[in-house]
Amino acid sequence: MMTDINRELLNLIKEELSTDIICTRLGITKKELKNRIQSIKNEGFNITNSYNYSGTRNYVFNKENLESEQIVTINNDINRKNFRALAVADTHIGHVKYNMGYPELMYDYCIKHNINIVFHCGDLLQGDKQCILTPQEQLEELIENYPKVDGILTFLGFGNHEEAFLREYGINLKSVIEKYRDDIIPLGYGEQIIGIHTKDDIVICHASHNFESNGVRLSGHSHRYKFVADDYNPTVTVPTLSDFLHTNDYPGAIELLLESENEKVRKLALNHLIINENNEIKQVSRTEHKSLKTRCRK
Secondary structure (H helix, E strand, O other), X not given: OOOHHHHHXXXXXXXXXXXHXXXXXXXXXXXXXXXXXXXXXXXXXXXXXXEXXXXXXXXXXXXXXXXXXXXXXXXXXXXXXOEXXXXXXXXXXXXXXXXXXXXXXXXXXXXXXXXXXXXXXXXXXXXXXXXXXXXXXXXXXHHHHOOOOOOOEEEEEOOHHHHHHHHHHOOOHHHHHHHHOOOEEEEEOOOEEEEOOOXXXXXXXXXXXXXXXXXXXXXXXXXXXXXXXXXXXXXXXXXXXXXXXXXXXXXXXEEEEEEEEOOEEEEEEEEEEEEOOOOOEXXXXXXXXXXXXXXXXX
């Protein structure tokens, strides 16, 4: 039988309030909220997450067809015309050349520049080769020490090194991350579609040659920055955020700005950020692509 507090929680979910507001109203922690959500799901209610451009999340009733294509949507809850985010990749936590200081610098950059959304293009963890941390220690490092900032959400697409956790150890990283980190949204393996507040999409896939869907495409894997211009499907290969470098490049990230008009992206701007020898973030280039055309989802 449902408790009174869970009935009140259902009413608050119907109001589409943020998790922070719900926790304050009910006087419970986020962990307690998550447990109560699960107990309500066990009663048969179809409750899913909703994500906002302000870096917050709420729970909503999912009334869509469960067999339909699942696209994670970032709601434009603060009515910004333009969409801004940071793209990172290949942190390789546990590798001999991983450096947790680099993500910390990039998340500090997000704080200073009011960026609420981070896209991680995979290989967050290393696995079992060339490691200074065991797979279990890598998970602990991620859960305890990967930057966690109120008001910043990280959308994570898994890469080939995440696949190794499932294949070699039977560890479902999606379940682990969802249990311990509310700020990281694990999207899964392969190509992942994120609907933004225009009618266009961000598509994340760790390896750039595996894309099928239309949109602004973000990938990692090669450990260096590359931009391929295309009127319909521009592709951004994001550099590694580690010292695991295949060239003389620097660790870095890409700042994205999508300018929209009439709910369609008209211009894509990319700032290539590096971390130099003095552990300073520097912008080394800016690329603008102005001829994006309307795309249709496959």
